[in-house]
Amino acid sequence: MSHYAPFVPAPRVSLINAQGESIPLSQMYGQRPLLLQFSRHLGCVFCVDHAKQLLKNYETFQRHKIDVALVIMGEAEEARKFREALKLTFPVYADPDQSVYRAFDVPRGNVWQVAGPHLWWEGLKALTRSGIGVPKGDLMQLSGTYLIDTNGLIVWDFRPATSVEFPNIDEILVAADTLSPIADA
Structure with missing residues (x-):
């Protein structure tokens, strides 16, 4: 569920960036607000399908x-390969022990939430668009999206x-527009 965070x-x-360097999150939002997608x-x-949607809308x-x-x-190498395989133009960071996931309280699901029959049709459509990958990591982990302003405050999440739910791009843009005016196109 999306909402304006308090x-x-x-x-x-x-x-950890793709080169294996530890980067403080605060460096990522110091100049401009940051949309952080777990x-x-x-x-x-x-997630592959959603990463492609983020890429499609990156200029926006x-x-x-x-x-x-x-x-x-x-790991860092997997972040690099993921970015290269999808030709992403934004950075991909690694959190191998999921400590940052926990710090942000990114939700975990149960079997019904991540693979229940009510998700199979959407899964088939995503599979057709994005192909299949080899599962690696916490299969019960759900995604999470956070908009962080330049003061380091989570203003929307x-x-x-x-597992099939991701935020609507327009909702993200409306939240972002409350932080600063739109740049001239």
Whole structure:
């Protein structure tokens, strides 16, 4: 469910970039607001599909003066390969022990929420669009989306109830526009 967060400070954490360097999260939102997207396990067809949607809308995010970063629960090398395989133009960071997932309280699901029969049709459609990957990581982990302003406050978030749910791009843009005016196209 998406909502305007009560302006909670973002956790003081670091992520690992594709080169294996530890980067403080605070460096990622110091100049522009940051859309931080936590992925499910590597191989999640919904997450690959959503990463492609973020890429498709990346220029729009940039015009709305927000940066995008994707977090996976793999290692630095897996972050690099994920970014290259999908030709993503925004950074992909690694959180191998899921400590940042826990710091952000990214929800975990149960079997019904991640693979229940009510999700099979959407899964088949995502599989057709994005192919299948090899599951690696916490299969019960759900995704999460957080908009962090330049003061380090979480001003909007989306915490899904199932593995198929991701925020509507327009909802993200409306939330971002409350932080700063849209740049000229």
